[in-house]
Amino acid sequence: MAEQTPASTTHGNNPYYSRTDTTPLHVSDAEWKRILPDSVFEVARHADTERAFTGKYWNFEGLGTYYCAVCGNALFRSDSKFASSCGWPSFYQALRPNSVRYQEDHSYGMDRTEVLCGRCGSHLGHIFDDGPPPTGKRFCMNSIVLDFVPDGGK
Numbered sequence: 001m002a003e004q005t006p007a008s009t010t011h012g013n014n015p016y017y018s019r020t021d022t023t024p025l026h027v028s029d030a031e032w033k034r035i036l037p038d039s040v041f042e043v044a045r046h047a048d049t050e051r052a053f054t055g056k057y058w059n060f061e062g063l064g065t066y067y068c069a070v071c072g073n074a075l076f077r078s079d080s081k082f083a084s085s086c087g088w089p090s091f092y093q094a095l096r097p098n099s100v101r102y103q104e105d106h107s108y109g110m111d112r113t114e115v116l117c118g119r120c121g122s123h124l125g126h127i128f129d130d131g132p133p134p135t136g137k138r139f140c141m142n143s144i145v146l147d148f149v150p151d152g153g154k
């Protein structure tokens with residue numbers, strides 16, 4: 001499936017993707033639907049959740065930077081990633097305070113805090129208070145909306 005291909009090679013048809021431009025994007029869901037693979041669209045724009053232990057990064061330990069797979073915004077450094085038993089890639093802090101933004105989520109009868117990309121507003125996952133020091137936070141992310149680039153890589 002296309003989403004299993006390293007994301008850095010799959011943005012040719014996405015004119016909004018940039019790892020350097022941090023200007024906020026205001027793109028309609030209809031436009032994203034046209035651009036994104038269905039599986040990415042369902043998570044990013046409909047807050048779907050990939051199944052635990054199935055994503056490409058939940059137990060990945062490479063050194064580098066994680067970008068938003070929708071828009072290229074820099075989200076996390078690998079040194080804030082920690083081994084979590086939850087089955088999703090987990091980080092204790094975002095790369096920059098405005099890398100992400102937060103929104104209350106009361107769906108499915110739960111009170112959670114949703115994490116959105118600070119540039120494109122795509123759903124990335126949720127944040128919980130059971131993470132390790134120094135923040136005690138656990139950014140519980142979906143692999144499919146992350147785009148890992150190794151240090152020194154392209």
Ligand code: FE
Pocket residue numbers: 068069070071072073117118119120121122
């Ligand atoms: Fe984004």
